[in-house]
Amino acid sequence: DVKVTQSSRYLVKRTGEKVFLECVQDMDHENMFWYRQDPGLGLRLIYFSYDVKMKEKGDIPEGYSVSREKKERFSLILESASTNQTSMYLCASSLGQGALEQYFGPGTRLTVT
Amino acid sequence: AQSVTQPDIHITVSEGASLELRCNYSYGATPYLFWYVQSPGQGLQLLLKYFSGDTLVQGIKGFEAEFKRSQSSFNLRKPSVHWSDAAEYFCAVAPRSGTYKYIFGTGTRLKVLA
Numbered sequence: 001d002v003k004v005t006q007s008s009r010y011l012v013k014r015t016g017e018k019v020f021l022e023c024v025q026d027m028d029h030e031n032m033f034w035y036r037q038d039p040g041l042g043l044r045l046i047y048f049s050y051d052v053k054m055k056e057k058g059d060i061p062e063g064y065s066v067s068r069e070k071k072e073r074f075s076l077i078l079e080s081a082s083t084n085q086t087s088m089y090l091c092a093s094s095l096g097q098g099a100l101e102q103y104f105g106p107g108t109r110l111t112v113t
Numbered sequence: 114a115q116s117v118t119q120p121d122i123h124i125t126v127s128e129g130a131s132l133e134l135r136c137n138y139s140y141g142a143t144p145y146l147f148w149y150v151q152s153p154g155q156g157l158q159l160l161l162k163y164f165s166g167d168t169l170v171q172g173i174k175g176f177e178a179e180f181k182r183s184q185s186s187f188n189l190r191k192p193s194v195h196w197s198d199a200a201e202y203f204c205a206v207a208p209r210s211g212t213y214k215y216i217f218g219t220g221t222r223l224k225v226l227a
Contacts, residue, residue: 004156031213040122042203042219043157050213058214090156100145100207102215104156 003027004105006091012111019078021108023091029103030096032074034058034066037088037107046089049074050097081112115140117204119218126194127226134189134221136204144206146187147215148178151201160202163187174198199225 007022025032033048035058045058047066055066063085067075074093078085088109092102118137126132138144145164149157161172168180178189187204204218 033213040219042117043215043217045214048213092157094213097213100213101147101159101162102157104149104158106154106156 004091004093004103006089006105006108008108009106010109010111012113013078013081014113015082017078017081017112019081019110019112021076021078021089021091021110023074023076023093023105024072025074025093025103026072027093027095027103028071029093030071031094032068033092033094033102034064034074034076035090035092036060037090043090046076081110083112086110086112115206115216117206117216117218119202119204119221121221122219123222123224125224125226128196129193132189132191132194132198132223134202134204134223136187136189136218138185138187138204138206138216140185140206140208142209143182144208146178146180147205147207148172148176148187148189149203149205150174151203151220153200157203160189194223194225196225196227199223 004025034046035043049055049068065077090107091105094102116139147162148160151157163170163180201220201222205215207215
């Protein structure tokens with residue numbers, strides 16, 4: 001089975017802190033994604049990566065950056081956390097081009113106070 | 114604009130009753146179509162997908178969905194709901210070429226009464 005793991009299930013940070021959310025997949029997938037999930041808004045794509053060191057902005061990239069130095073790991077970075085970034089963050093991965101099924105991690109619930 | 118609409122935010126059904134969750138999409142061409150389920154505290158799990166061919170698609174956990182091109186719909190159904198089906202359900206679409214970007218609906222939360 002594909003496994004996508006996220007470094008923390010729950011995280012509490014203060015406004016202005018730099019926050020790192022880590023995601024690791026174990027199935028050699030090319031593509032990795034970071035989503036934000038908010039009630040009533042569904043899932044919104046923040047960034048995705050289709051190869052090591054390659055990234056593309058999603059629908060809501062403002063206030064976020066990403067890093068993909070190794071194929072299995074995709075990090076989401078909040079440079080200066082703000083209260084409006086309190087949310088559930090979901091990581092996903094999928095196999096190469098044409099294989100569209102995405103596999104999701106359990107999520108990180110981030111609270112910024 | 115491309116969009117996915119799940120008109121029902123909450124649905125409550127009794128255990129053993131049938132279920133239909135609605136999904137409509139607005140897209141330039143017929144996209145790939147998906148249904149995902151999210152149990153409390155969990156990530157999303159794929160229930161089923163439609164790429165082409167038979168418009169009635171079977172998925173896991175006894176779910177099925179029917180693609181209707183004329184109505185731009187992809188409704189999810191289950192003949193008899195179990196208490197363990199209580200979860201949030203998301204419809205999603207993705208383009209047949211180009212980017213890998215999904216567009217998700219806002220979700221339908223299902224409550225099952227014993």
